Amino acid sequence: MADPQAGARGPPEPQAETLVEPARVNGSTAEATLSGTELAWRPTGAIRDSGERRKLELESDVLGFQVEGRALKVATFARGDDARPPSPLGCGGGGGERKRGELVVEMESEEAAQRWGEAIGDRFAALGRPKRLLIIVNPYGGNKGGRKVFQTEVLPLIEAAGIHYIMQETTHRLHAQEIAHSLDLQKYDGIICVSGDGILVEVVNGLLQRDDWSTAIKVPVGIVPAGTGNGMVQALLHSAGEPFSMSNAVFAIIRGHKRALDVTSVVQGKTRFFSVMMLTWGLVADIDIESEKFRWMGSARIDFYSLLRVVNLRRYNGRILFVPAPGYERFGDPVEQTTSYKSDGASNTMEEGTSNVCNDVTCTYSGPSVDEADLKWRSLNGPFVNAWISNIAFASEGVMIAPQAQFADGYLDAAIIKDCPRSVALGLLLRMKDGSYIESPYVEYFKVKALRIEPGLRVGSSTIGGIIDSDGEVLARGDVTQTADEPEHLMAYGPPIQLTVDQGLADIFSPR
The missing domain is CATH 3.40.50.10330 (Probable inorganic polyphosphate/atp-NAD kinase; domain 1)
Structure with missing residues (x-):
């Protein structure tokens, strides 16, 4: 049966010419072959299936190349075979750490070397590598x-x-x-x-x-x-x-390689901030921002200050409203009606939001268009120890905050730590390395289409609030520790802050 999609795909792309050439590879006589994106060579006289054939994948093993006279010099960056020392001649298979190397393919003529160089250049261009x-x-x-x-x-x-x-x-x-x-x-x-x-x-x-x-x-x-x-x-x-x-x-x-990346609009009144990673409120935001005074400790400042904050654990009043992703409707309690809210006299209904804001001079992005009348909101009430709203799985090399997060699924992953004892909070921090902390009964983990934080004061205080931090930027601060040289924050602490996702809006370089 004919492929019904064949017409939609159009004619197949022409295959790159296969090149075969006698050469000296790192000083040894060989037969070199360039087929597709594979550069391979076999010692002269070797039996075809003898196992002496070596190869490099241009896409995954090669940094670049240059032609010098009759020599084609290939800069490699490939994993070595664990069974033998890493070597350019051992590229193209095995595991282990990537190592830099060089493969020198000496052709019989400068014309042959130039022809091979042009062919490899064309293949790199087809791979979409940046220039x-x-x-x-x-x-x-x-x-x-x-x-x-x-x-x-x-x-x-x-x-x-x-x-x-x-x-x-x-x-x-x-x-x-x-x-x-x-x-x-x-x-x-x-x-x-x-x-x-x-x-x-x-x-x-x-x-x-x-x-x-x-x-x-x-x-x-x-x-x-x-x-x-x-x-x-x-x-x-x-x-x-x-x-x-x-x-x-x-x-x-x-x-x-590139992959699509969700962009989150973080909105309060007419103020917007665009996030691609996460927003935190509570314990983690306190650790991230307040530990700045220990920056001289390097990354150890985070571990050090985490212990200090757990010993004197803070809890925050407030409410979190959200529109659950399909399959997560069981979380929270239903909200009868959630309409646009006003902050500093400015309406923040997402029904007003179009893909841009234009005047006589500029036209800039203002977030995704969302008709809030179609959204069914639910809510969680505090007190909270921490609220973590993330678009990616990791906060740092050793902290997995959202194990189910995807770069461009159109949803944010919410991990909400409810009121809990200090010992539990410490255990949760320790279990963030592999993301298993979300299995705790003190943690609510779910995906959302949109989310709104209504931050309250610290439990036990009538004046002190917390910190809301997005991608390392302090958006709002309700405590009294702001220093005179700290820049003015984008948003106020107290009025609602809303997050909405534009699926796959940006592009980011990715390993695959």
């Missing part, structure tokens, strides 16, 4: 190691891949957002952040504040971990079964 990148380096994040990471981890691999780049360092808060907002995007195939997660979020916000936001947000973004949390890199590499490392993050960008 020009803007690399934004945050020299202040984490342990202030952004410059070193760029020089030692990023630059060698980027140069080996033959990618042209412009590097720009951030000098102040929201600088990356300003860069993305004014950038000539036609000059680049992607924007890379050498930083923690915060710079990535700044870039996304900058792209969505442009008047050409609908095309700008499709410029793929990428991230190389040089911060404290690095949750996005961990989530991306974990989804592909890749170990967490800077070099694996860089190679994922070089390979050019």
Whole structure:
């Protein structure tokens, strides 16, 4: 029977020509073959099925190449076979850590080498690898190691891949957002952040504040971990079964794979913030923000301050309203009617929200269009220890907060820790490494289409509230510890804050 989809797919793409050439491979005579995206070689005279055939997959094992006279020099970045020392001749199979190497294929003539170089270049182009990148380096994040990471981890691999780049360092808060907002995007195939997660979020916000936001947000973004949390890199590499490392993050960008990424509009009145990771309120936000004074400790500051906060566990009054995803309608209690709310005199009905906000000068993105009349809301009442609303599985390399989260399913994963004893809270923190904390009876874990937080005061206080933190940015603060040099926050603590998801709006470089 004929394939009913054959007409819709169109004619098959022509197959790349297979090249076969006698050559010297790393000094040994061999027969070299380029078939599809596989570069293979066999020692001269070897029996075809003798097991002496070696290969490299251009897509997954090769950084780049260059032609020098009769020599084709291939820069490799492949896993070595655990049974023998890693070597370029052992590429193309086995497990283990990726190692850099070089394969030199010396042809019989310069014309042959040039022909092979052009063929490999065409195959790389078909794979969608980036040719020009803007690399934004945050020299202040984490342990202030952004410059070193760029020089030692990023630059060698980027140069080996033959990618042209412009590097720009951030000098102040929201600088990356300003860069993305004014950038000539036609000059680049992607924007890379050498930083923690915060710079990535700044870039996304900058792209969505442009008047050409609908095309700008499709410029793929990428991230190389040089911060404290690095949750996005961990989530991306974990989804592909890749170990967490800077070099694996860089190679994922070089390979050019992209995946869609949900963008969440976080709204209070007329104020909007665009999130691609998570929002926290309660224990985790307190730890993340208040531990800043111990930044000199590096990533250990999180563990240290977590213990301090559990010893003096805070609980917060408030209410969380949400529209459950299909299959999660059993969580919470039904709300008879939820309409638009007003904050500082500004209506925040999502029925008003269209895909953009236009005036005589600009037209920028304002979040997804949602008719709230069609939404069936439910609610959870406090007190709460923590509310974690996430689009990705990990908050950092060692913290899995939302084990069922997906990058572009159109839903947010809510993990709500209800009032619990200190001993339980400590146990939950320890079980966040593998995500098993969500199995606790003190945790409500469910997916939502939209969510609204109505934050209250700390239990036992008539004046002190908490911190609402989104992707490392303090959105609202209701405590009394704000310092004079801390920037003014985007939102007020107390009025409702609503989150709605635009499915797959952005693109991000991914291992697969």
